[in-house]
Amino acid sequence: MNLFEQTTSVLEWPRLLEALAGHARSTMGTARCRALELATSLHDSQRRQQETTEMGQLQASGEALPPLAFPDIRDPLDRARKGAALEVHELRDCAMVLELVEESGRFVGRHQHDAPALVSVAHPLQSVGELRPVKTALDAAIHPEGSIKESATPELRRLTRQAQALKQQMRHQVDQILRSRRYEDILQEQYFAQREGRYVIPVKAGMRGRVPGIVHDVSASGATVFLEPRELVELNNSIKVADLEIEREVRRILRELSALVAAQSEVVLAGLDALAVLDGISARALFGRQLKAHPVGLNAEGRVRLLRARHPLLVLSKEQVVANDILLDESIHVLVISGPNTGGKTVTLKIVGLFALMVRAGLHLPCDAESEMAIFPDVYADIGDAQDLARDLSSFSAHMTQMIQLLDETDRQRRSDTNAVPRQWLLLLDEPVTSTDPTEGAALAEALLCRLAALGMKVVATTHYGSLKALAHTMPGFANAAVEFDVATLSPTYRLFMGVPGGSSALEIAGRLGMDRTLLDEARQKLHKDDQVMETMLQDLQATQRQLADDLARAVEARREAEQAEQHAKAQLAHLEDTEREAQKGLKRKLSEQFSRARAEVQATVDAVKGEQK
Template identity: 35%
Template structure:
């Protein structure tokens, strides 16, 4: 049944595409054996593995998984005492190196404080085996050739080989260059036959050289002769070659013994590397199809947002929202053929299989999918000529097998249920089958073109009608799934568009019952209402996003203005300090001179000198230029109250007082923005009609209760920052010296955003992560000033 489902839902085609993303034969083997899991805990683990690998690919782009081979057979042969070939040993050394590379790569990411618990566990299991790799590399080069330096004996043998070969060539060269060679030789070359050096001699001069004939040309006119003069040298060469072969075999046997000693850890390394390669193959495929990790549950809830069939190109596929298992557990999709009903059915089934196999699904972030104990499907024309079964019989045989196995944890997919027989009987049979599956508690999606099933969803709780939209103007399906709207035939509209006489169409409508017409009109109204609702929702969503963007920009501007103001104040204070220091120095100098004149017995202090000294002291006092704010402050004699219209002098903007924050600071609303402003930066303008106000003590009392901690878990980033800003203001009003902000651990993005905000807040003295008893890195403790 599983093989049948994989074929019908095209899961096998997904595996064929997935295998190309594996870096080694080990990963390819894992892909070929891939099957969906029906255990919730295992599915969660598989998806977490893929998501972790996806994180690495997003951060680094690629992973060093080259040079890894399936060396399990070589390792087992070495374990039983067999000698490995040079290329087998080279593959083992390459695999050791590949394992070390991926281990170092992940360790470097862990040092960068990336959370990769699954990959960390895998690389911790990899044994480096550096010594074995070094021994193999010292003996075998990259081309699989045993090097001279593998042993002293091999080096000596190969030197003897080269020496013998050189002597033979010198001897034969002298023969081919002799004056008689041109006449007796077919060509003045040296060649090899039977691993021995020979020269081509014409048939009639064979006795001139003596020696051994090893071969002759096709015509027989040329003989390849090993001259008697080099027979002994060739014998020495052959002997050296035998010695070389024996020494190479000894070296390979010795290396094989080293491999046998490390075979067990090496086999485990191969197993771990296969798992890592498989993880990244799934992640790479998910990246290619723009997939995301779905949430999973055990209660049959499916919420696929903008789900796409992964085997249809992005240019052609139409994303659809598929929601099931919350208010209803069954969907009946009605409508004409070639409208996209089967594609929708296959998309749901295939994405469920992918998720349960640990693969990301081509749907928007936030999608959710259920883990079923079994998935059954009856899709397509599966007529069996060999079994002499009709289309209806073939489908019914399959459905009978499904009904034997289905339970409350199953997902059942029926395509054109009841087709292939009498329409009235087929519709009745389809309703009975749906009732049976529904009563067992299974999750079911069925497609049909029977109009009788349009009423099925209205008469039963937990069942909803759906259809695939059809554009009458273009006479083609749009492939958009419309939940809650049953399909209609559109036969009259299509016929009219194609040119059928209106008289014929009106006559045909007369044969249709009034009840059927009412149903068709109701369906048309539902379609129009849903389209309008979706359009309005998209408009509202666009406005919301624009407002969020504007609010974010204004927040940045306010922060920039505050920073600029603080910088200007700091600069003014520094200038004032320098002026005071300069004045003090001048005054000290004047006093020193006066004391000197007083102590000078020979000098009498004259009146004009004292007047001049007093004038210099007065001039030494710093005269700081009063800015516009100081001048304006003198004008603010009116006590400010909530509701007063004021002018923020530094911003040249008007606003209203919301409340008094402290003795010298007010909260002011300017347009849609709220900000805290010093009293000296405010100019009173007007006051509305008197309203009853409450003292600050009341605000700090029961009407403004503030908890000592703020929980942000589950919040979006923008909303979280706004809540933190308001909470800090409230905590200051409540007089708290410190508060706690709970943001959870997660990916750390929310924690970073909160810290960035606290860093620039002028009323935050400092902050730190919570201790072990306080919640650890999931909580931030803030000290206020």
């Protein structure tokens, strides 16, 4: 297992891809989801994210692509290119694909301006004009349920009607036999059957010698013989010949249609692949909706700004997931996460690792839309127990072997990389250099993190080593983070605080799990005074940080409410101003009308006086 395979395994990337594949509609789309390719550049990652975004917008608008549940016709196309005649159902599948290619091409054509990334991906669907004659021929010859049409050719229609006439004649003759008094005692029952395409009657086994003819079958009990009477032989022969002529004509039609398909196989394959790509993009968009995910800003500078980030696999399995901010700007090379076991340190590692893979795959992230994620072409994760009994490696030896392999790999890559800017590496280390002497392990872990930082790698590491927490506090390019432990309830809250180290709270957790209280008191007495002071200081620091975070959350909520109140007040003021303007307009209009009426009355009076004077 190479470094990438090991990384995807510990991050549970295949499990996430399996959940993604559940949204695909075709076997080809499902396969593409399970083997999702990862972009290696910022441009390609942005393009894939844009594809997902445009597909999601179309789905949300209610005008989605036609259902992409199409058959995989690559094998039939390959056989057709080699000169084979395809079966009717295979040609029916080809017709289904061509129909979907045409429908999808029309759909994409209507969205050239609002979905340019999808239009680019679906470019092969624009070659539908070359495929229309093939589709027309297939539709004219094959029913949608997968049978050949009688009207496929004039000759097939003639042969089919001829065979139908012969069979009608046969049924009439068989009916006469069944009603004949000659066969009254011989027949087991009054019905006819077919054996090997020939019409037969059920005769009592003991009576078969009384009817000249050919025996074609015997019932399971042996009591009934299915016999073809001599007077039906010639008509059965004619029917058989007619059926063979129909079959010959059908095979000829299938060969012609297969040759038509083979002639355009490259165009058909291009359209088929475009449908599979669209199905994969559709699955990505639907998966993003399931995760309540958003597109985020992407960069190549190593900047990670994840707001309210949630582990995607936890989102799929739990109703409520604690969201955290994970912040690493360009100046931070190493983030050291400390805190109690079961507090969420490893979950944070996996969030960063999975997000790094998801943005390269074009997947939206379950975090706020204002978030930002760096593109890391190389991701390595060392999480969990790497003990390998088959190779006689202890946990410590196995982890060291992997780190040596990683350093060798990065060294080879840097020597062979001709670019001025080296490739970005993201390293996720779960408690590096453990399972050995704590003093030596802490020293080796400190030296390792400093080397990785000097190589320009972005590292996120979890630890219980106090020296690593101190290093992250004093060394430029390093930063601390802590998962919270609520001492009051003796339970983790799964909240992450940036900028502060965390205590391990081992004794508190042991007590919560039921450890003897006297034994815990003895353990506390054995702690060095400095360790006790450090643990107490970290707990106080976390309490202060928690209080600040709560105060900030309340302040943000108060600001949001104030902004809403301000907007509401502005809306009311605007409504009052509109009402006042309307009232003024109404008053002005009323006064104008009254003035017009008064002037009309005065004019009428003047006209009346003038009339009287005359």
